[in-house]
Amino acid sequence: MGDNTTHELDSVGVWGGGFTGGLVGGIAMGLVLHLGANQIELLGGLVPGSETALAAGWTFHLIISVLFGLLFAALASRDVVQELVETFTDYVIVGLAFGALLGLFAGGVLFPVAMAGAGVETLPLPFLPLPGMAGELVSALLFALGHLVYGLVLGAVFAAINGVTPAAVERRVPLER
Template identity: 35%
Template structure:
């Protein structure tokens, strides 16, 4: 992210974003999603709950929807790094990795802690109390954010 937009060969003129960073966000999202998903599946036993968000309570659907979320949140992270208020900073690899960790915490507090319980309740499914800041979920989101941040930091330096 150190080069200006005009100097950066990775910035797509069509979309105005660094396409390499977006790919890094997507790939980081997949890898981070798999690692977090393994925790959700084997340590927490809640993968079918993710499918339940879309009225398909199965482990397979949970994995599919979880990975879709992971990729989308990974791409949103990469876009966020390029958002005008942040784009002016030359984030190094450590800063990007730490921002990924912070992104994981934000997702845990907002998406898992507030939106998911509200969504489950709206679907008339068993929902945890608000806010749902369970430690295991927080650990999973830290793994997600840290992994995403490292992959995006690597993509930024290629």
């Protein structure tokens, strides 16, 4: 997809890109959260009736990731967005912005609501390598980084599924249209 061409999205690409981008982005984000500070297990602890916090955390996280991927697809496919987005890099930037906003929404609304629903007032942070405020800062930074990784991967996968390739790839492998 060069800068001077336009690309028409179809429903299979839009919803397939949203689903697949959400799933792959969720896996990438989940790895950041899990390997960084076991935050996936913490999320699983908020799922009522779960016996294995890690499995519940991954399951819940991936379901939410796919749903937000579909929301991204609905937003990214709107005419007002399509007028601004042309290149692979544009989709990645839109994905990063979506991930950043999602992180603010998740941290400021979704996570507190889930904590209230689970009857948890404060989160135990025994999984952090650093105690106290330093540990909380590491946790917050990993949470933010995870959402940016999610958005980056989501935007890139959505673009690729919809036939928008990075300019460097297109220069090396011209596609017949």
